[in-house]
Structure formats: C-alpha cells, structure tokens
Amino acid sequence: MSAGKVWKYGKDVNTDVILPGRYLDSYEPDYLASHAMEDLDATFSKEVKPGDIVVAETNFGCGSSREQAASCLRYCGVQAVVAKSFARLFYRNAINQGIAVIECPECVDALNKGDEIDLDISTGTIKNLTTGQTVQFKPLPPFIMEIISAGGLVEYMKAKR
Amino acid sequence: MGLTVAEKILKRASGADSIEPGDIVNAKVDVAMSHDNAALVSKVFGEMGFPKVWDADRIIIPIDHRVPANNIKTAEGHKRIREFASAQNITHFYDVREGVCHQIMPEFGHVVPGSLIVGTDSHTTTYGAFGAFSTGIGATEMAAVWATGELWLKVPETFKINLTGQLPDMVFSKDVILNICGDLTAEGANYRAIEYYGEALDAMTVGSRMTITNMSMEMGAKAAIAPADRKVLDYLKDRTSETGEIVTADADATYEKQIEYDVSQLVPKVACPHAVDNVKDVSEVADTPVNQAVLGSCTNGRLEDLKAGAEMLKGKDIHKNVRLIVAPASRQVYLDSMEAGILQKFVKAGGMVINPGCGPCLGAHEGILAAGENCIASTNRNFQGRMGSTESGIYLASPVTVIASAVAGKIVDPREV
Numbered sequence: 001m002s003a004g005k006v007w008k009y010g011k012d013v014n015t016d017v018i019l020p021g022r023y024l025d026s027y028e029p030d031y032l033a034s035h036a037m038e039d040l041d042a043t044f045s046k047e048v049k050p051g052d053i054v055v056a057e058t059n060f061g062c063g064s065s066r067e068q069a070a071s072c073l074r075y076c077g078v079q080a081v082v083a084k085s086f087a088r089l090f091y092r093n094a095i096n097q098g099i100a101v102i103e104c105p106e107c108v109d110a111l112n113k114g115d116e117i118d119l120d121i122s123t124g125t126i127k128n129l130t131t132g133q134t135v136q137f138k139p140l141p142p143f144i145m146e147i148i149s150a151g152g153l154v155e156y157m158k159a160k161r
Numbered sequence: 162m163g164l165t166v167a168e169k170i171l172k173r174a175s176g177a178d179s180i181e182p183g184d185i186v187n188a189k190v191d192v193a194m195s196h197d198n199a200a201l202v203s204k205v206f207g208e209m210g211f212p213k214v215w216d217a218d219r220i221i222i223p224i225d226h227r228v229p230a231n232n233i234k235t236a237e238g239h240k241r242i243r244e245f246a247s248a249q250n251i252t253h254f255y256d257v258r259e260g261v262c263h264q265i266m267p268e269f270g271h272v273v274p275g276s277l278i279v280g281t282d283s284h285t286t287t288y289g290a291f292g293a294f295s296t297g298i299g300a301t302e303m304a305a306v307w308a309t310g311e312l313w314l315k316v317p318e319t320f321k322i323n324l325t326g327q328l329p330d331m332v333f334s335k336d337v338i339l340n341i342c343g344d345l346t347a348e349g350a351n352y353r354a355i356e357y358y359g360e361a362l363d364a365m366t367v368g369s370r371m372t373i374t375n376m377s378m379e380m381g382a383k384a385a386i387a388p389a390d391r392k393v394l395d396y397l398k399d400r401t402s403e404t405g406e407i408v409t410a411d412a413d414a415t416y417e418k419q420i421e422y423d424v425s426q427l428v429p430k431v432a433c434p435h436a437v438d439n440v441k442d443v444s445e446v447a448d449t450p451v452n453q454a455v456l457g458s459c460t461n462g463r464l465e466d467l468k469a470g471a472e473m474l475k476g477k478d479i480h481k482n483v484r485l486i487v488a489p490a491s492r493q494v495y496l497d498s499m500e501a502g503i504l505q506k507f508v509k510a511g512g513m514v515i516n517p518g519c520g521p522c523l524g525a526h527e528g529i530l531a532a533g534e535n536c537i538a539s540t541n542r543n544f545q546g547r548m549g550s551t552e553s554g555i556y557l558a559s560p561v562t563v564i565a566s567a568v569a570g571k572i573v574d575p576r577e578v
C-alpha cells in the first residue's frame with residue numbers, strides 16, 4: 001500500500017501539456033520534473049509529492065511518442081496514472097518508465113482533486129481516505145508489476161541479465 | 162467466444178490459454194525490425210548490458226531514412242549500426258543501397274502470414290497485408306526485444322472493414338484508404354486492430370493492399386490486417402522457405418465496429434494540409450498550384466505505382482514549374498522499373514529519379530520545400546513542416562493523381578486528363 005494525493009484533470013491531456021516541446025532538449029530528471037504539467041497546471045510541479053497519483057478522463061497522453069512525457073511524471077514521484085482511457089504510446093511509455101497505468105472509469109469517478117488515497121496495485125484497490133470509498137480495478141499482470149517495481153524497463157532488463 | 166485474426170496471433174505468440182481485448186500479454190516476437198534508429202536501440206541495448214542479441218537471424222536492420230548519409234551526425238549513426246551489425250553477426254543487415262524498410266522486409270521474405278512483427282517505425286503496420294500482426298514500438302522497448310525476443314502487448318479491440326464493389330477507372334487503393342482516413346479521422350482507430358475484407362480487397366494486388374495497411378496507422382491503428390490468400394503465398398513463394406500460418410477469424414469473432422465501403426462510387430481523393438484526415442475529392446482542390454511532386458515511399462513506391470504514374474504521363478513533359486522526384490521504394494523496384502523502361506519515361510519527361518529510400522517523404526533531404534510551396538505526394542503523412550518549411554503544404558494522393566498534377570503544374574483530377 002502506498003499513500004498519496006489525487007491530481008485530477010479532464011480529457012485529452014496531451015503530451016504537449018504534460019511536457020512542453022520546449023523542454024525536450026534535456027533528459028535531466030530534476031529539469032524535466034520541474035516542468036511537468038506546466039502548461040496545464042503551474043502548481044503541479046511545485047506541490048506534487050512522491051506517491052501522488054494523476055487522475056484524468058479519457059485519452060490521457062495523446063499526441064507525440066516522446067518518452068519524456070512519462071519520465072517527467074516519474075521524476076516527480078507520481079506512482080500511478082488513473083484514467084478512463086489512455087493513448088497507446090503514453091500507456092506503453094509509462095509502464096516502461098515504471099509508472100502504474102490504471103484504466104478504470106469507476107475509479108476516476110470516485111476520486112476528486114486533493115483526495116488522500118491509498119493505492120495497492122498488487123490487489124487492484126484504491127482506498128479514498130477522504131470519502132471512505134474503496135474502488136477496485138483489474139490488477140496488472142505479474143510481469144508488468146515486475147517492470148513497475150523495478151522502476152522501469154531498463155532497470156528491469158539490467159536485473160534480468 | 163470466437164477470436165479475430167489479431168487475437169489469434171497474439172494468443173499463439175503469448176501462449177495464453179484465453180485472450181480478450183484489454184488483456185496484457187507477454188508475447189514472443191517472430192521478427193524485429195529497426196532502421197536508422199537502430200543506432201539509438203543499440204546504445205540502449207548496450208546500457209542494458211546484454212552481451213548477445215536473442216537471435217541474430219530474427220533482427221532485421223535496413224538503413225533507409227537518410228541514405229546515403231545527409232550529414233555527419235547521420236553518417237556517425239550509420240557507422241555505429243554497421244559496427245553493431247557486424248559485432249553481433251546480424252544476418253539480415255541491409256545497408257543504404259537496398260531501399261525502404263517496409264518494402265524490403267517482404268521482398269526479402271521476412272514477412273510471413275500469422276507472424277508477430279515489431280518495428281521501431283510507426284508504419285510497421287504495413288506487413289498486415291501479408292496476414293501478419295505487425296506494430297510499431299519505441300527504441301527502449303526494442304532494446305529489450307533484442308535482448309529477450311519478448312515484449313508485452315495489450316490486446317486491441319478489432320474493427321472490421323468490408324470493401325465491396327469494384328474500383329472505377331483512375332481510382333486506386335490509395336484513394337480507398339484516404340477516403341477511410343477522412344471518414345474515421347486521425348484518431349478513429351486509436352489502439353485498434355483493423356481487419357480488411359471484401360471483394361474489392363480480394364481483387365487488389367498485394368502491393369495495393371500494402372498501401373491500405375500502411376496508411377491505417379494514420380488513424381491510430383495498432384495493427385491492420387488483410388488475411389493472407391493465394392496472392393500472398395505466390396508473392397512469398399520464392400522469397401522464403403518459411404510458410405507461416407494463414408490465420409482466419411472465427412465466424413463468431415467479436416468486432417467493436419463493422420463498417421462497409423462500396424468502392425464502386427469512389428472518386429480520386431486527396432488529403433489536404435496539414436492533416437491526413439483533411440480529405441477532399443481531388444476536384445474540390447483542382448487548380449491548386451504545385452511546386453513539387455513526389456512519387457515514392459513505402460506507401461506508393463512500388464513497380465505498379467511507378468508504372469501507373471508513367472502511363473499517366475501520356476508522353477507529355479512535366480510542367481516547367483514542377484520538380485518531380487521519383488524514388489523507387491527498393492533497389493529491386495528500381496531495377497524492375499528500369500528494365501521495364503519506366504524510369505526513362507520519367508527522366509525524359511523532366512523528372513528526377515533518386516536512389517531508393519525515404520528521402521523526401523520525411524523531409525530528411527533530396528527535396529525540401531520552401532515557405533509558400535506546395536507538394537503533391539504519393540506518401541502517407543502531410544503534417545505541417547514534414548517536408549520542409551512549416552509554411553509549405555503537402556497534398557497526399559495516388560501516384561496517378563500525383564503525375565497528372567505534375568504535368569499540369571496544378572492539382573488535377575486524373576480522370577479529366
């Protein structure tokens with residue numbers, strides 16, 4: 001179980017607002033983290049804490065294939081993104097960066113901005129500590145969990161060698 | 162419950178007992194393709210620390226995007242790929258001379274029905290024309306594939322598209338897929354597999370089907386499949402000893418959407434700047450001035466495309482204000498069209514024939530556009546600035562519309578020439 005806070009957004013959150021193109025010149029973690037979500041929510045990168053989760057409506061991460069859109073969230077400590085649906089490339093990139101991606105419309109509806117939550121990705125449970133409600137989602141398969149707990153695909157592969 | 166072709170291939174490749182859309186499976190890939198970005202993949206592969214690739218026979222590396230190298234940075238990348246291919250004894254490494262990856266993959270027999278193919282290129286969907294499940298992946302994940310031969314995949318929902326009727330004169334598979342892109346939009350098939358069927362599809366050559374599976378990606382499709390038939394087997398007969406497996410959908414397979422297009426009434430189409438789904442009838446944009454025309458690419462750079470284009474010349478010269486660039490999709494296409502006297506026709510008419518490769522399609526070199534210029538191209542993408550200046554415009558059309566327009570100096574409906 002790990003605790004955190006909810007950051008909630010609307011639909012079609014695209015890779016350009018998750019990490020604006022003007023910062024793509026760098027792969028430096030602190031730099032990317034400091035600009036995460038900048039064009040959508042200027043407070044995000046200043047106030048986000050490790051363990052927080054991003055929650056959104058449909059088509060999260062649409063747009064380009066930039067891996068930095070996922071890695072900037074990871075460098076902020078975001079442990080999971082919960083959305084009604086994801087764009088294909090963001091979905092892949094996020095898992096490969098060690099972020100849990102949870103496609104679960106009911107979960108999205110049960111979470112509000114600022115709610116405190118407890119997330120258990122192994123059992124597929126989100127406890128909303130603010131409202132007292134508990135929601136379930138289909139857990140990710142074991143080998144995906146291994147990639148996520150290793151911290152991403154590169155670390156996972158290194159360990160597997 | 163019945164399964165679609167995509168589901169059956171992923172079930173076989175992952176060894177899963179049952180499968181349904183939304184499942185994430187760990188699949189064994191049959192073939193892994195990387196082009197110029199193999200330079201990046203090999204770097205990440207190095208970071209992962211594996212001494213040897215999983216199977217030097219199943220990793221295909223063609224260098225095709227910026228060939229021959231257009232600058233020092235590219236040249237260094239190509240050099241790194243050559244060194245990697247040699248150190249790892251990659252059996253199927255194709256250097257800059259061979260042509261566009263998606264054309265040479267089937268030409269050299271690396272695509273067989275029923276196989277699972279991944280490539281570090283979005284238009285990897287092309288191989289679906291051979292009844293394969295093929296999709297684009299990122300460079301980091303490809304490094305993991307090189308190491309283990311495995312990859313996780315989410316099982317997509319499938320759309321079924323039925324193409325009925327008979328194509329009218331001067332209307333081609335490119336017009337069919339442009340019409341579908343305009344209809345379903347650029348996001349319309351996001352994450353979906355598309356299966357194509359119907360008498361119009363059956364009547365097409367394998368090459369014409371490749372145009373359709375190639376451009377399906379422009380609607381966001383993860384895979385696009387035309388189930389293999391006799392024509393596919395004939396194409397592959399002398400190219401590979403592997404037979405693959407013809408996979409057909411179950412009668413009670415579940416499709417998220419079923420759509421039917423009667424191609425009999427179709428007219429020549431064009432995707433206008435700057436979106437692939439900004440599709441109009443050619444007649445609606447007739448008279449738009451053209452500065453450059455490109456006949457080539459993995460979408461429409463095959464022998465049948467060059468042949469149809471050359472016939473459209475009808476012995477006339479290219480308009481004096483137009484630069485016509487012809488890029489055969491592969492060395493084989495180059496040779497075949499040279500022997501058939503096709504290339505001579507373009508050169509005599511005032512066109513330029515360049516080496517096989519991607520070249521102008523992605524704006525790498527060999528035909529960059531200036532501000533205010535228009536290009537009509539048989540390629541698959543017209544994003545703003547793709548071929549040069551962000552103030553230039555790209556119109557996507559069939560080879561025949563491209564050549565008719567190159568002769569006229571403005572966009573024209575090929576039926577009216």
Ligand code: SF4
Nearest residue numbers: 261458459519522523
């Ligand atoms: S020809 Fe164009 S679309 Fe095809 S692989 Fe090359 S750059 Fe990509």
